[in-house]
Amino acid sequence: MTVANAPALVSGGVETQSRRHQLAGPAAPRAPRGFVKYLGLTPFALYVLIFLGVPTLLAVGTGFFTEDGAFTFSNVIGIFDPLVLNTFASSFWLSAVTAVIGSIIGALVCYAMLGVRADGLLRSIVDSGSSVLAQFGGVMLAFAFIAFIGTQSLLTRTLIESFGIDIYANGPWLYQVPGLILPYVYFQVPLMIITFMPALAGLKSQWAEANATLGGTRFTYWLRIAAPVLAPSFFGSLLLLFANAFSSYATAAALISQGSQIVPLQIRGALVSETVLGRENMAGALALGMIVIMVVVMWGYSVLQSRTARWQR
Amino acid sequence: MSASTAVRIGTEPSKITRWIILGIVGVVFALPILAMIEFTFRDGLSGNYTLGHWTGLFTEESARTYRGLFQAIGNSFLLAIVTVVIVLVVLLPTMILVQLQFPKLKRVLEFVCIIPITVPAIVLVVGLAPVYSVVVSIFGSSVWTLAFAYGITVLPYAYRAIQSNLDAVDVVTLSEAARSLGANWGSVLWRVLLPNLRRGILAASFISVAVVLGEFTIASLLNRVNLQTALLQVSQSDPFVAVIFALLALGFVFILLLVIGRLGRARRDRSAS
Numbered sequence: 001m002t003v004a005n006a007p008a009l010v011s012g013g014v015e016t017q018s019r020r021h022q023l024a025g026p027a028a029p030r031a032p033r034g035f036v037k038y039l040g041l042t043p044f045a046l047y048v049l050i051f052l053g054v055p056t057l058l059a060v061g062t063g064f065f066t067e068d069g070a071f072t073f074s075n076v077i078g079i080f081d082p083l084v085l086n087t088f089a090s091s092f093w094l095s096a097v098t099a100v101i102g103s104i105i106g107a108l109v110c111y112a113m114l115g116v117r118a119d120g121l122l123r124s125i126v127d128s129g130s131s132v133l134a135q136f137g138g139v140m141l142a143f144a145f146i147a148f149i150g151t152q153s154l155l156t157r158t159l160i161e162s163f164g165i166d167i168y169a170n171g172p173w174l175y176q177v178p179g180l181i182l183p184y185v186y187f188q189v190p191l192m193i194i195t196f197m198p199a200l201a202g203l204k205s206q207w208a209e210a211n212a213t214l215g216g217t218r219f220t221y222w223l224r225i226a227a228p229v230l231a232p233s234f235f236g237s238l239l240l241l242f243a244n245a246f247s248s249y250a251t252a253a254a255l256i257s258q259g260s261q262i263v264p265l266q267i268r269g270a271l272v273s274e275t276v277l278g279r280e281n282m283a284g285a286l287a288l289g290m291i292v293i294m295v296v297v298m299w300g301y302s303v304l305q306s307r308t309a310r311w312q313r
Numbered sequence: 314m315s316a317s318t319a320v321r322i323g324t325e326p327s328k329i330t331r332w333i334i335l336g337i338v339g340v341v342f343a344l345p346i347l348a349m350i351e352f353t354f355r356d357g358l359s360g361n362y363t364l365g366h367w368t369g370l371f372t373e374e375s376a377r378t379y380r381g382l383f384q385a386i387g388n389s390f391l392l393a394i395v396t397v398v399i400v401l402v403v404l405l406p407t408m409i410l411v412q413l414q415f416p417k418l419k420r421v422l423e424f425v426c427i428i429p430i431t432v433p434a435i436v437l438v439v440g441l442a443p444v445y446s447v448v449v450s451i452f453g454s455s456v457w458t459l460a461f462a463y464g465i466t467v468l469p470y471a472y473r474a475i476q477s478n479l480d481a482v483d484v485v486t487l488s489e490a491a492r493s494l495g496a497n498w499g500s501v502l503w504r505v506l507l508p509n510l511r512r513g514i515l516a517a518s519f520i521s522v523a524v525v526l527g528e529f530t531i532a533s534l535l536n537r538v539n540l541q542t543a544l545l546q547v548s549q550s551d552p553f554v555a556v557i558f559a560l561l562a563l564g565f566v567f568i569l570l571l572v573i574g575r576l577g578r579a580r581r582d583r584s585a586s
Contacts, residue, residue, distance in 0.1 A: 044407035052465045055440030056432050112334035115325035128570035136527035136566045139541045140559040148348035208324040247433030250529035264435040287436040298431045
């Protein structure tokens, strides 16, 4: 905002402060020098160190120790147990499938939103609706899908009673990994809308005009101009969606109360289980495995993101 | 460029295409929410409908039955307030300081603030358990201490909201101007910088409130009670009430975020004029 009205703000104070001005002398910023000037950064640095740095190190580090504090690789090797590897595979597929579906539908919605007034009501509703579903849903999305397609829902019962179609003929899939796909898509699409919209809105109308002037069609515009420009941003958003699904816990925890079919649920199992001793350190090893994947994915995201930035000047 | 030109040369979808896409996606996304609303009017498994679940909320009996849930809502709001205080007292001054005094550290600060996306809550909570055993021995086991962890969770969102405002306002020139007119750092901060950053600060606060009210992972695995863990708890005994409160929470946060959006828009309007 207000670079424009800033002078007014400042000049309001001129009268009272002009007297002091003479004492203060010229405006050389008299910031403290040397080590002292860094003191202002310490509260934040300490806070981040204690509540982000230490927990991260502990989460990753405990995987390398036994209950008694002796160094061991057994937990980390435990990740390569076929059972655990299966869980990683389920998580991977769930994240990949929902990221692909979410990014395609989300990109379509972004396309449809092109040309909608940026300050209009429709845009406001889509923006805040997307934020709610993408960042706030969690447990409540599980409720929504139990009410929507749960065994007792209006839809399920209507299908059985009127059409004889039992969507649960093959067992209660909503409460297993396949059941997570729909709720996950439900928060992936909104996240795609939030992250991809700026890139699509950044397409310059001059490019389309140049294309039209040079005899290009709509098709050549989207294929030869828009697609290459948007590609890094699209695949970057796809990776972000993957990371989002991979690390998401609340919806799965609310739908699947028993068992550990995906990695976050397996961490829950390792954290809360009191029957199997030493499982807490297994949680550390699982956390390490998750962080490794997250770092790779987010690194790819930032590489693609910096490529996107080239066109957004 | 007028809208019709944009459609003809292909930068924008035609009206029909737009409404077909938005219509289908909109309906599909509305269905689960509508199903939740339908669910709250059901009379048990009988197949009939009743207003009872909604009216029942306002009786004295329900106030007793759902005391735990109301307590949890109180907890969540307390956590939201403390988290916003952490953002305003710890993050905001640091961001202003870095912008004014340490421009070279901007990238470092950005990197730090984005880390919580890479280290998701489910991973963080593994390491938070031992940290919290220390926190509890210092501050006691009151609910508000969870806000220390939430301050980290909201870091990426709050950072982005404040930074976009910082980038739009030339704070260096503003503060130099104020300094050259004799203002001390206190009044530079209070009378020049904060009024100019008001919208970014408000947006950061609102998004923090939204994220904290929706947080489940950390509270659940550290055995604390907040709105989301209580909702899941209640849903096992009385799913109708759980869904009603979920709808109310979704509606509340939707409006909160709608207000943020309108704030951002007002800003663009003013800078355009």
